[in-house]
Amino acid sequence: MLQRLRGFSLIEMVITMALVALLASMALPMTETVIRRGHEQELKTALYQLRDAIDAYNMAATAGYIQTSANESGYPPSLQVLVEGVRDVRDVKGGKIYFLRRIPRDPFADQRREAAEHWGLRAYDSPADEPRAGDDVFDVYSLAPGTGLNGVPYRAW
Template sequence: MLNRRQGSQLFGRRGVSLVELIVTMTILAILASVIMPMMQMTGTRSREIELHQNLRTIRTALDEFKKSYDKAITEKKMLQSANKSGYPETLQQLVDGYDFGGLYATKKKFLRRIPSDPTNPPRPGEEPKWGMRSYADKPDSSVWGGEDVYDVYSLSEGTAIDGTKYKDW
């Protein structure tokens, strides 16, 4: 067993020198400077993935609404109207549901809620905002005709990691 005197001679010193402290802090600063951009990129990437999923969810609901409308016309549950495309009049109609002339026992709902745009989030208490195009609008139109909702797009002016604009997705 070592006594106190032998132990202090064996280990010689107590504490950390200034040089060791500076070297350690430099290494930590270099690691932090590498990790921070990676964390920011991860956040951006996750918002882009969520935007893709939300756009896909809304567009799928729009297509399902159109299929149900066409089925109701085919099965003579509704009369075809010359001024109706078969797409919902608003996004909220996907949440509230639609009767389709009795095609279904109750109003058929296509979304539980309208997903928000993670690249352009709404303020607390506001409804999610999306750019919309009607069936009669041009494919690249930035002004909604208001007749129906044929397509949605992001209102964000931001640029994605791949260099494309979010509003062009």
């Protein structure tokens, strides 16, 4: 007596593959959005850290903890100064005040470049609508092209 072999027919296999492809095509855009949202959160965090360090430097300069001349704005001359530290004039041993451990990276920028090159710099004497670099760093912005999920260009964050 012949035994009939059990298995899937060709039609069952095609229907199963079509359902799997449909589910995958629905999940892919959702995955891309989740990844993009994660990068945007990293960008917000990096901008917050940089701006907080710039403000802390300015407060230390205003309070007299950092030696500045009368013609300086009280903002750091570069982002690197925030990492390298500045001499604390209150410390007789010549200690330094550090504002950042490292310059955060822009997650949308080319990761082969140095972290400090990821950011656009705005000097104290430049207008907000046309930021430009100068003798100090008053603010930072992303150089990444594109627009966030909220509809605002990354440059304007």
